[in-house]
Amino acid sequence: MNLRAILAADPELGAANVVTRLLEHGADPSGPGIEFDTDVDGIGTLLTLGQLDERVNARVTSLLALGVKQRDPVAVYVSSAADCFLNFMALCRLGAIPALMNPNMPLDIAVLYVEKLRATAVITDPVHRLSGSDWDAASLGAGDPSAAPRPYRHHQEDPIAITHSSGTTRMPTAVVHSHGSLFAATRRIRLSGPRAQGTERVLSALPAPHTAGILTVNQALCNRAELLFLSTQDDASKIIDAIESWKPTGVFGFAVTWAEMARYDLTKRDMSSVAIWFNTGDCAHEAHIRRLVAVGSHVTVTPQGRVTVPGSTFYDGIGSTEMGHSAFHIGHRSDTSRYGRCVGKPHVFADVRILDMQTGDELPVGVVGHLGLKSPTLALGYWNDSVQTYRTRFAGYYLTGDLMYRDEEGYYYHMDRAVDSVDLGNGHFLYTSMSEERILARNPDIRDCTVVAITVDGQVISDVLLLLADDADPEADRFAAVRDSLDEHVAATLRQVVTVTDDDIVTGPTGKVRKFLMRQRHLAGVAA
Template sequence: MGADNFRAVLAADMELGAGNVLLRLAEHGADPAAPRLTFDAEVDGIPAWTPLSLATLTTRVAARAAWFAARGVGPRDPVAVYVTSAPDVFLNFLALTWLGAIPALMNGNMPVELAAEFVRRLRGVGVVVDADHAALREHDLGVPILGSAAETGTGDPDSAPPHHRHHPEDPVAITHSSGTTRVPAAVVHSHHGLFAAIRAVRLTESRPHGEVRELSALPAAHAAGIITLNQALCNGYQLLYLSAQGGPFERSAETILDAIERWRPTGVFGFAVTWSELARHDLTARDLDSVRNWFNTGDCAHESHVRRLVAVGSHPTWTRDGMVDAPGSKFVDMLGSTEMGHGAFRISHRLGTDHYDRCVGRPYPFAEVALLDVATGAEVPDGQVGHVGLKSPTLAIGYWNDSVATFRTRLNGYYLTGDLMYRDAAGNYHHVDRASDAVDLGDGTWLYTALSEERILKHCPDVRDCSVIAARDADGTTVTEVLLLLAEDADPALDRSDRVRAALGPAVAATLRRVLTVPDDGVVTGPTGKVRKFLMRQRLLAEAGAS
C-alpha cells in the first residue's frame, strides 16, 4: 500500500486516536522496522541519537505497561509523570494509555513546590519521577511515588496486558497550562479530541516532496508534544525529539542549532520563545539549509523573529533542469493553547510576503471562531477587538477537578480562549493581546501589551525581545514598564526610551514609567518559557507604590 493510501486508511479509522496510535499502526500493517523516533537522550540502554523503529518503540512501551500494571494501575487511573527527558515523557505516556490510564504530564521545569500542589489537586493514584525531581518525594502528595522513571522500563514486555480499547470521549491525557498566573491548570484531553486535527488536516494534506525529517524543540509534556509525536508516527515521518534544552530555554538556541546541523531536519517545531532564542544568533553563520519549514504554535510569533528564519533554510522549486533547492524557507504560524488542543489559526510566511501586524491568518476548516463581546455574548463587527470564542473538535474536555473554571470559560456554546483579536475586511484575524494582560485606558482606548511588544521590536532592530508589563494601581492610574532583551551586538548603554515611546504611541506612552534593559533572567517565565506577566504586574505595582 502506498504512503498516501495508508494515510487515507488511518484518517478513516474512527477507532484511531491519541491513546492507541501504536496499536492501530500495527493492526493496519505499518512497517515495524522503519526508523521513526529519535531522542537526544539514552533510554533503556539504547544510546542517544539512535533511531527507534516501531517494533523497538512498541517493545519499550510494553515493558512500561507491564510495570505499571504490576503496580495496580488500570483504566481511568490518573498517574502524574514529572520527568525531564522526552523519552521518559513519551514512553510513559504511551504505556499508561496502553492500560487506559490517564497520564498527567508535568513540565520538568515546573518548580517542585508548584509540582507538589499540582499533584495534590490531581488526586490521582501515584507519581513517577526521575533523578532530577527526587525532591518531590519530600512533599506530602496524598498519593504514593510509584517509582523512578529509570525503573519503568524494567517490566517484561511479554507480560503486558492487552491494549485498552478507547471510546472516542475517553480521557487520554492531562497536560497543564503555562501557569503564567497561578498553579498551572490541569487540562483534560480526550482520545478523539487530541487526534482531531491530525485526522482532519495532517493525514489529508499533501505529503511534502522528498524525505520528511522533523525536529521538535517543544516541551514534551505538552499537548503540542503529544500531537507532534502522533502525527509523525501516523504520517511515517522521522522525528527527533529534543530533551536537552537546558533550563527554561536558557541554552536551547545552541542546542537546537547544533541538532539541526547534526540531524538535518526538513521541519522544526517550537514555541514563540524558541524563535526569540534563535534570533540572538547570526543564523546565516549556521548550516540550516535542510530546513524547509518552521512550525510555531502557542503564542503567535513576532515579525522580527520570523523574518530572520525565512531568510535561511531552503525550499524545493521547479526549474527547466528539474527540482532544485532555492534559498529561503517557510514559517507556519499556528496560534493555539493547551486548552484549544491544537492551533486553531494558520498563516504562512516566506521571503517577500508581508502579512504581519500580528496577523494569525484564518481558522482551520475544523474550527468555528467568533469574536465576542463578553458582556452581551454578541459578535463584534469587523475591525473591532473581541474575545475569541472557539468551537472545535480539538478542544480539551475541561479542567481536571475544577468544574468552576471549566464552565467559566464557556459563553454561548463557545470556549473563551482568553485571546483578544479583530478581523480585518479580508477575513484575516489579528491577535492583539491576552485578555488578562490588556488594560482599559478609558474613552475607548486600550493598552494591548502583545501588540505593543510587536511595535517595539519593529522600531528597535537591536532589541531581540521585549516584555510590556501594564497594571492599574489602587487609585486607577495605569503604570507601564518595558523590559528589553538586547541583541548580542547592541549597545547596552544606549537610551532607547524615545524610540520605545514612539513605537507605543501617545496614549500608551503616557503611562510609561520606565524602560529597562535586562538580562535573560530579568524576565519572570513559567515552565514553558512564557512570561509570567501576572507576577511581574504585582512587582511593578509594589515598586510604583513604594516610589
C-alpha cells in the same frame, strides 16, 4: 497501500493508540519510531516503530504489576522526552490517564499540583523526586514486553491525557483531553491531504509534556516521518547545534524558541536543510520570524522543473493547551508582508467568532473582541475544576482568553491576552503583546521585550523591559525610540524603558513571560 488514507478512515484510531494501530494496519516495524536525545533502556537513542512498541510494552507490564488500573490519573514528572512519551503510551495502553508535568515546574508547586490532581501515583526521576513512594522511571523499562496484556480499547470521548497551562500566577491549570480531541486535527488536516513539504524529518524543540508534544509525536508517526524529540528547550545554542548535526527539514517550537534563536546570526550557521518552522502556542513576532525565513531552503516548481531555492517558510498560528491544536494558520516567507500579529485564517475544523462579552454577538470586521472557539480539538475541560470549565464557556463557545479582530479578507490578528490588556478609557486600550510587536519591529537592536502595565492611584503607567541584541550598545538611551514605536495613547503611559537581563524576566515552565507576577513586582516597587 495508502497507509495515511487507511489511518484517516480508521474510526478507532486516536491519540492514545497510534503505535498499536499503525502496526495492526501493516506499518513496517523497522520503519521510523522516535529518536530521543537520551538512551532508552540500553538500546540507544533511535527507536524503530517495533522497538518503540516493545519498550512501551515493557512499561505496561511494570505498571500493571504496580497496580495501575483503568481511569487512574498517574502523574509523570520527568526530565527526558523518552521517559515522558514511553510512559504516556504505556499508561494509555492500560486505560489510565497520564498527567504529564513540565520538568521545569518547581518542586514545591509540583507537590501542590499532584495533590490537586488527586493522582494515584507519580512517576519521577532523581531530579524530580516528590516523596519516597514515587515510581522510578528508569526501572519501568525492565518489564517483560511479552507479558503485556492487549491494549485497552478506547472510545473517542475517553480521557487519555492531562496536560497543564504555564500558570498565570504560579499554579498551573490541569487540562484533560480525549482520545478523539487530540487526534481530530491530525486526522482532518495532516492525514487527509498531501504530506506537507518539510515534514519528512522533524526536529521538535517543543516541551514533551505539552499538548503540542503529543500532537507532534502522533503526526510524525502517522506520516511515517523521522522525528528527533529534544528533552529541553532552554538553550537555543543546543537547538541550533542539533539542526546542524541532524539536518531536519522541519523544526517545531514555541514563540520563546524563536526569540532565543534570533539572538544568534543564523546566516553563519548551517540551516540549509530546514524548509519549514512550525510555531504553536503564542503567535510569534515579525522580528523573530524574518530572521528564520531568511535561512534554510525549500523546493519550488519552475518551468525548468523542481528546484531547491534559498529561504524557508514559517508557519504561525495561535494555540493553547485547552484548544488542543492551533485554530489558525498562516505561512510567512521572506517575500511576504502580512504581519502585525496576524495569525492567519481558521483551519477547516475550527468555528471561530470574535465575541461581544455583553451580548454574545459576533463583532464586525475591525473591532477587537474576545475569541470564541468551537472545535473537535477542544479539551474536555479542567481536571477536578468544573467551575473553571464552565466559566470559560460563553454563547456556545469556548473563550480562549485572547483579544483579536478580523479584517475584510478573513484574516485574524492577535492583540493581547485579555488579562494583560488595560482599558485606557475613551475607547482606547493598551495591548501589551501588540506593543511588544511594534517595539521589536522598529528597533532591530532589541532582541526581545516585555511591556508591564500597572495602575497606580487611578493612572495607568507602563514600563518596557528590553533584552538587547548581543551587538547593541547597552548605554544608549532608547526611551524616545520605544515611545515612538507605540500607539500615541499607549505612549502617553510610558514611565521608563529599562535594559534588563534574562534573569529579570519572570517566566513559567514553558518559557512564557508571567505578566501577572511581573505586574505584582512593579506594583510592589511603586509601594516601596
